[in-house]
Amino acid sequence: MAEVTYKSASRIYPGSEIPAVNALDLEITDGELLVLVGPSGSGKSTALRMLAGLEFVDEGSILINGKDVTLTPPQDRDIAMVFQNYALYPGMTVAENMGFALKQQKVPKEERRRQVEEAARILDLTEYLDRKPKNLSGGQRQRVAMGRAIVRSPQVFLMDEPLSNLDAKLRVQTRTELADLQARLGVTTVYVTHDQVEAMTMGHRVAVLKDGILQQADRPRTLYSEPKNRFVAGFIGSPAMNLFDIDRVDGQLRLGSMTVPLSASTDAALESTSGTSFGFGVRPEHMTLTTEGGLPGEVIVVEELGSEAFIHVKFEHRGSDETIVVRTDGETAIDRGDFVNVTISGPTHVFAESGERIG
Amino acid sequence: MSGGNTGPVVGARGLGSFLLGIATWIITLLFFFPVFWMVLNGFKEEVDANTDPKLFFDPTLDRFSEVTEDTTGLLSFSEAFANSFWSVLISTIVVMAMAIPAAYALSIRPVEKWRDVLFFFISTKFLPIVAAILPLWIIARDAGLLNTRLVLIILYTAMNLPLAVWMLRSFFNEVPKELIEAASIDGAKISSQIRSVILPIVAPGLAATALLCVIFAWNEFFLAVQLNPVDGTTVPVWVQSNVSSRGNFLAKLSAASTLATLPVVLAGWVAQKRMIRGLAMGAIK
Numbered sequence: 001m002a003e004v005t006y007k008s009a010s011r012i013y014p015g016s017e018i019p020a021v022n023a024l025d026l027e028i029t030d031g032e033l034l035v036l037v038g039p040s041g042s043g044k045s046t047a048l049r050m051l052a053g054l055e056f057v058d059e060g061s062i063l064i065n066g067k068d069v070t071l072t073p074p075q076d077r078d079i080a081m082v083f084q085n086y087a088l089y090p091g092m093t094v095a096e097n098m099g100f101a102l103k104q105q106k107v108p109k110e111e112r113r114r115q116v117e118e119a120a121r122i123l124d125l126t127e128y129l130d131r132k133p134k135n136l137s138g139g140q141r142q143r144v145a146m147g148r149a150i151v152r153s154p155q156v157f158l159m160d161e162p163l164s165n166l167d168a169k170l171r172v173q174t175r176t177e178l179a180d181l182q183a184r185l186g187v188t189t190v191y192v193t194h195d196q197v198e199a200m201t202m203g204h205r206v207a208v209l210k211d212g213i214l215q216q217a218d219r220p221r222t223l224y225s226e227p228k229n230r231f232v233a234g235f236i237g238s239p240a241m242n243l244f245d246i247d248r249v250d251g252q253l254r255l256g257s258m259t260v261p262l263s264a265s266t267d268a269a270l271e272s273t274s275g276t277s278f279g280f281g282v283r284p285e286h287m288t289l290t291t292e293g294g295l296p297g298e299v300i301v302v303e304e305l306g307s308e309a310f311i312h313v314k315f316e317h318r319g320s321d322e323t324i325v326v327r328t329d330g331e332t333a334i335d336r337g338d339f340v341n342v343t344i345s346g347p348t349h350v351f352a353e354s355g356e357r358i359g
Numbered sequence: 360m361s362g363g364n365t366g367p368v369v370g371a372r373g374l375g376s377f378l379l380g381i382a383t384w385i386i387t388l389l390f391f392f393p394v395f396w397m398v399l400n401g402f403k404e405e406v407d408a409n410t411d412p413k414l415f416f417d418p419t420l421d422r423f424s425e426v427t428e429d430t431t432g433l434l435s436f437s438e439a440f441a442n443s444f445w446s447v448l449i450s451t452i453v454v455m456a457m458a459i460p461a462a463y464a465l466s467i468r469p470v471e472k473w474r475d476v477l478f479f480f481i482s483t484k485f486l487p488i489v490a491a492i493l494p495l496w497i498i499a500r501d502a503g504l505l506n507t508r509l510v511l512i513i514l515y516t517a518m519n520l521p522l523a524v525w526m527l528r529s530f531f532n533e534v535p536k537e538l539i540e541a542a543s544i545d546g547a548k549i550s551s552q553i554r555s556v557i558l559p560i561v562a563p564g565l566a567a568t569a570l571l572c573v574i575f576a577w578n579e580f581f582l583a584v585q586l587n588p589v590d591g592t593t594v595p596v597w598v599q600s601n602v603s604s605r606g607n608f609l610a611k612l613s614a615a616s617t618l619a620t621l622p623v624v625l626a627g628w629v630a631q632k633r634m635i636r637g638l639a640m641g642a643i644k
Contacts (some may be wrong), residue, residue: 054540074543081544087537091559100555101545148545 002155002188004028004051008060009070011046011212020046022212023060028205033182033189034217035203037196039235043212045160048192052158053077064155080149081158085165086141088133088148095120095129098147105152119151122181139170146178150185157182157189163198175202196236200224208232225347230279230355239284239310241349242324244317246280253350255280256317258295266350266359273358279351284310284327286346289334294343297324299336306330313342394620400613408610422614426601436618439597444622446508446593447576450515454523454572455565457516462527463553467539477528480521492585499586510586511593515576522575523568530564531557570630577623594619 006026012019021043028034036044049055051062053074061070069077080101088097095116102112120126123143133141142162149157162178163171179202182189193199199206200220207217208231216228227233233241246253246260248270253260260280262270289311297315300323311326311334326342334340350358400408402418427436465473495514496505504510534557542552558565580595587593601615602608 052540052544054544074540075546075548077544079544081541083537083541085535085537087535087541089538089542089556089559100542100547104546104548104551148541152545 002065003030003063004156004188004190005063005066006047006051006060007063009047009050009057009062010059011043011050011055012058019043019058019212021050021209024212024214026207026214026217028188028190030188031186033179033191033202033204035191035193035199035206036209037193037199037203037206037235038209040194041211042209044192044194044209046212047209048158048160048190051156051190052079052081078155079158080152080154080156081160082145082149082162084161086133086145088141088144090133093130093132094125094136094144094147097133097144098151101148101152115151116147119147122150123147138166139174142166142174146181150181150187153185154187157187159189159191161193162191164193164195171198178202197238200236206236208235210235226357227349228357230281230351230357233281233349233351233357237283239325239327241281241283243279243281244322246278247318248276248278253278253280256295256297256315256322260348261344262348262350263359266348269359270350273352275353277353278358279353279355281349281351282324282344283346284325286344286348287324287326288343288345289313289326289328289332289340290343292341294341295324296339296341299334299338299340302334302336304330309334311340313340315342397613397620398617400610401617402614403610405607405610408613409607422610423618426611426615426618434592434597434600436597436615439592439594442508442511442587443577443593443595446511446515447573450512450519450576451569451572453512453516454519455569457520458523458527458568459553459558459565461524462531463549463557465524466528466531467534467536467557477525480524483517483521488581492581495582496585504586506587511579511583514582514586515579518579518582519572519575523572526568526571527561527564530561530568533564534560566630570626573626574623577626 004026005028006024008023008025009021010019010023011021024043024047026034036047038044046055050057051064053069053072057070061068063069064077064079089100092100095113098119099112099116102115107115116129117126120129123146125140125143125147128136128140128144133144136144142165145162159178163174166174175198191199191202200223203220205217206220206223208215208223210231216223216232218226223232223236227236227241230243234243244255246255248254253262253270295313295315297313299311300314301310301312303310303312307330309328309330309332311328313324313326314321315324316322324342328334352358396412399414401422402420403413403416403422404419405422407413407416429435429437464470465477470476499505499510504513538556538560539552542556547555578595579593580599583593583596584599587596598612598615598619601612
């Protein structure tokens with residue numbers, strides 16, 4: 001049980017000017033499952049490895065349970081980590097792999113066995129305890145890697161893309177099991193992934209990183225409905241939010257031939273800004289297709305998913321062709337080449353030219 | 360392959376691979392024949408060995424008993440064997456004990472300037488040993504080490520250490536980085552990481568390295584003959600002592616050479632059992 005705090009923690013790789021992790025400030029509460037998400041090169045793995053003690057902290061500090069561990073070697077941090085490629089010891093059996101950490105702590109053999117068997121039971125690994133890793137399937141290896149972590153009851157679990165080597169179906173299944181296991185054990189967990197769906201479904205809170213800088217750390221719901229900037233808006237959500245550069249003409253924001261409807265608060269926030277160029281975003285499910293009004297355009301792609309369909313509509317905006325994606329229920333028959341009108345029926349997002357959210 | 364690259368792989372063994380197999384066998388036999396002939400000669404009478412090559416003859420063990428016989432004033436086989444055995448064994452153990460930590464420091468947690476260090480190790484091999492023998496001899500004499508096993512142990516260690524460090528380093532490089540990280544997170548200290556995680560993975564490499572050290576030290580002739588001319592000398596020197604300036608000696612020499620070769624073959628056979636690849640399988644992915 002522990003809290004984890006990053007205090008302006010930076011990692012600058014030797015020979016590089018730009019920090020891989022830039023002054024990260026983040027607090028993770030006891031028992032929380034925090035997901036670090038971002039595109040590749042965003043510094044999410046580096047941030048995790050800094051907490052593990054595998055990466056040097058060049059500036060700032062890291063605290064576990066209020067204790068500064070910035071210079072503590074990984075051996076003494078009382079953490080457990082699940083690696084992307086599992087990193088099981090090839091010469092040892094499943095039981096030996098899982099008991100290795102306990103053996104290092106000089107736990108007596110009997111006690112060790114009891115704990116390993118207990119963890120194996122939770123993870124459904126009992127019948128594989130005497131096998132070597134090479135005789136296990138990918139999913140089983142992943143569970144052994146998990147078992148090696150939980151057998152120790154550490155202060156913090158660290159998981160570095162633990163599901164990325166599983167096939168799609170197993171990944172979805174394991175995702176749920178993992179979230180359930182974490183909730184039952186109640187151990188503070190930091191989880192790294194590049195998959196925003198995984199982040200949204202698993203995380204109590206999700207921290208979005210880009211270029212080593214923390215963009216936003218919030219509950220999934222908040223990230224989705226109130227992204228702090230244009231990057232988060234575009235990164236979270238599948239399919240992605242429709243984002244356009246738009247101009248303010250006569251105090252109104254215009255998307256193609258349509259005046260964008262804004263909430264009163266957004267209007268008020270806009271009043272206090274100067275500038276004429278803004279970012280505008282609207283999610284596919286916050287629009288409807290109508291026969292008149294709104295934004296006229298031509299359907300160029302129809303993605304049918306059964307329960308829903310995504311309609312890609314081409315329209316003219318600022319003199320060039322743009323595409324907007326609209327979600328509809330799967331019932332309406334729409335074909336490529338149809339002419340439709342897009343009406344905004346839900347919340348919209350407006351960003352300043354710098355990318356910051358206005359409203 | 361006759362079927363081309365797109366043909367079925369299973370069972371598709373064309374003429375090409377058949378010819379390749381034949382060529383491999385011919386080359387192997389070509390290399391093996393001199394060894395075979397040496398062993399054969401060891402079982403012949405001197406007359407047979409020195410006249411027309413004979414494949415069929417009455418085998419005799421006389422040459423073997425002749426060369427292993429103790430003659431006063433001459434170096435005996437058992438003495439030479441004991442000298443060789445101890446210098447090779449101890450030098451190889453010392454080499455491995457020093458090379459493993461060195462390889463760790465150059466591969467897994469590279470020290471600063473590790474490239475320079477690595478180059479320094481191999482640079483010690485640039486000087487031909489002949490050029491170094493005089494200073495070595497003087498140092499050995501002043502230290503009172505001439506005609507001792509100790510001088511050979513020290514020199515064989517020094518001779519094999521750079522090679523062992525280089526070899527082990529490349530084997531250590533193949534250990535997945537995550538395994539060592541996992542071990543350190545699991546609370547393993549460096550000694551325990553090496554013992555429990557790294558060494559089992561590089562075991563084939565350890566065996567290969569140790570075998571090479573054994574072979575090089577066992578076959579070393581120049582240093583042994585220069586620094587240990589009297590007692591304390593080794594098997595290669597003893598083999599050479601069977602060359603006499605008068606009379607026929609080919610069969611005797613063959614018998615001696617066969618005896619000198621046996622331990623290396625044995626060591627190779629033992630090491631080969633450990634040199635099975637794929638021990639690291641299943642570690643990652």
